[in-house]
Amino acid sequence: MGRGDLSDSEWERLRPFLPVSNGRCGRWRDNRQVIDGILHRVRTGVQWRDLPDRFGPWKTVYERHRLWSADGTWERLLQQVQAAADGSGEIDWDVSVGSIIVRARQHAAGARTGPLPASGSKGGRRGGTPGRDSVAESRRPLGGGGAGSEGLGRSRGGFTSKFHLSADGRCRPLSLIVTPGQRADCTQFKPVLEKIRVPRPGLGWPCKKPDSLAADKAYSNGPIREYLRRRGIRHTIPEKTYSQAARLCKGARAGRPPGFDEDRYKKRNTVERAINRLKQSRAVATRYDKRGYVFLGTATAAAVFIWPRT
Structure with a gap:
C-alpha cells in the first residue's frame, strides 16, 4: 500500500457504490487499483502518462476517471459518504459558502469548441466524450460557450477557473461548481x-437545508437575502x-438593517479551511484538465476522500 492509497476501511465503504462493469467487451480492471491511480494523480498532479506501473495502464485509469466524471459517479460517491456521516450525526449543518480562483496551465487550453460529435463516433475521443456526450453537455458549468463552457476564463490572475463551494462546520465540502475565473x-x-x-437512509427526502449559513460581502445583495428568507x-x-x-x-423609509451575528460570522473561516484541504491536491490547486466536467470530477474525487479522513 502506497502513501495516499485507499485503506481497507475506506475501500469497504466505497465498494458498494461503484459500478462493476462498463458495458464493453474486455476485462474490467479492479476498481481499487484504478482508484488508487486516480488518487495518486489528483494528489501529485502528475501527467496521466507518467503514472507508476503499479496502477496498471495509464489509459485505463484516465478513461475510468473521465467516465466517472461524465456520468456523475464521483458526485454520487460524495453524496454517499456525506449520507454515512449524516447518519452518525457527524455533519455540522452550520454551512459556509465561498469561492477560490485556480490558475489554469496551458495544458488546460485547446479543447475543441462547438457541438460535440455524435455518441460513438470516432471523432468523439478528440472532440468530446465518447458515449457520454449528452451527459457531459448537461453537466457543463453555467455560462457562455467557447472556453467559458469549459469553466475557463480571464480574471486578474490571468487564465483561470473558479470553484464555488459550500462547506459544513467541520471544513468538509458539501457541494462544488466550476465556472470561468x-x-x-x-x-x-x-x-x-x-x-x-x-x-x-431508507425512505425520505434528502437533506438540503442548512441550519444556518454564513458568507462574506460578495454575497450581500437583496435577491440572495430574499432567497434565504423564502427558504x-x-x-x-x-x-x-x-x-x-x-x-x-x-432614513426611516429604508427599514431595519439586516441582522448580523458576529459570533456566527467567526465560523465562516470553515469554508476557507475546506478550500485549503482541497488545494492540498495539486491537480485541484492548478488546473491541467481541458474539459470542465473532468476538472470538476477531479475536485469531487478529492472531496470524496476528505470526508473519511477528517
Missing part, C-alpha cells in the same frame, strides 16, 4: 446551495459599506 460569486450562490443533497435559512452576511450609506440616506 471572472464569474461573480453572487451569481452562483443559489446553484451552490441547491446542489447540497445528502441522502437519508427559512438563518444567515449571517455582512452589509456592504455603500449599502449602509444608501440605507442611512433613506
Whole structure:
C-alpha cells in the first residue's frame, strides 16, 4: 500500500457504490487499483502518462476517471459518504459558502469548441466524450460557450477557473461548481446551495437545508437575502459599506438593517479551511484538465476522500 492509497476501511465503504462493469467487451480492471491511480494523480498532479506501473495502464485509469466524471459517479460517491456521516450525526449543518480562483496551465487550453460529435463516433475521443456526450453537455458549468463552457476564463490572475463551494462546520465540502475565473460569486450562490443533497437512509427526502449559513460581502445583495428568507435559512452576511450609506440616506423609509451575528460570522473561516484541504491536491490547486466536467470530477474525487479522513 502506497502513501495516499485507499485503506481497507475506506475501500469497504466505497465498494458498494461503484459500478462493476462498463458495458464493453474486455476485462474490467479492479476498481481499487484504478482508484488508487486516480488518487495518486489528483494528489501529485502528475501527467496521466507518467503514472507508476503499479496502477496498471495509464489509459485505463484516465478513461475510468473521465467516465466517472461524465456520468456523475464521483458526485454520487460524495453524496454517499456525506449520507454515512449524516447518519452518525457527524455533519455540522452550520454551512459556509465561498469561492477560490485556480490558475489554469496551458495544458488546460485547446479543447475543441462547438457541438460535440455524435455518441460513438470516432471523432468523439478528440472532440468530446465518447458515449457520454449528452451527459457531459448537461453537466457543463453555467455560462457562455467557447472556453467559458469549459469553466475557463480571464480574471486578474490571468487564465483561470473558479470553484464555488459550500462547506459544513467541520471544513468538509458539501457541494462544488466550476465556472470561468471572472464569474461573480453572487451569481452562483443559489446553484451552490441547491446542489447540497445528502441522502437519508431508507425512505425520505434528502437533506438540503442548512441550519444556518454564513458568507462574506460578495454575497450581500437583496435577491440572495430574499432567497434565504423564502427558504427559512438563518444567515449571517455582512452589509456592504455603500449599502449602509444608501440605507442611512433613506432614513426611516429604508427599514431595519439586516441582522448580523458576529459570533456566527467567526465560523465562516470553515469554508476557507475546506478550500485549503482541497488545494492540498495539486491537480485541484492548478488546473491541467481541458474539459470542465473532468476538472470538476477531479475536485469531487478529492472531496470524496476528505470526508473519511477528517
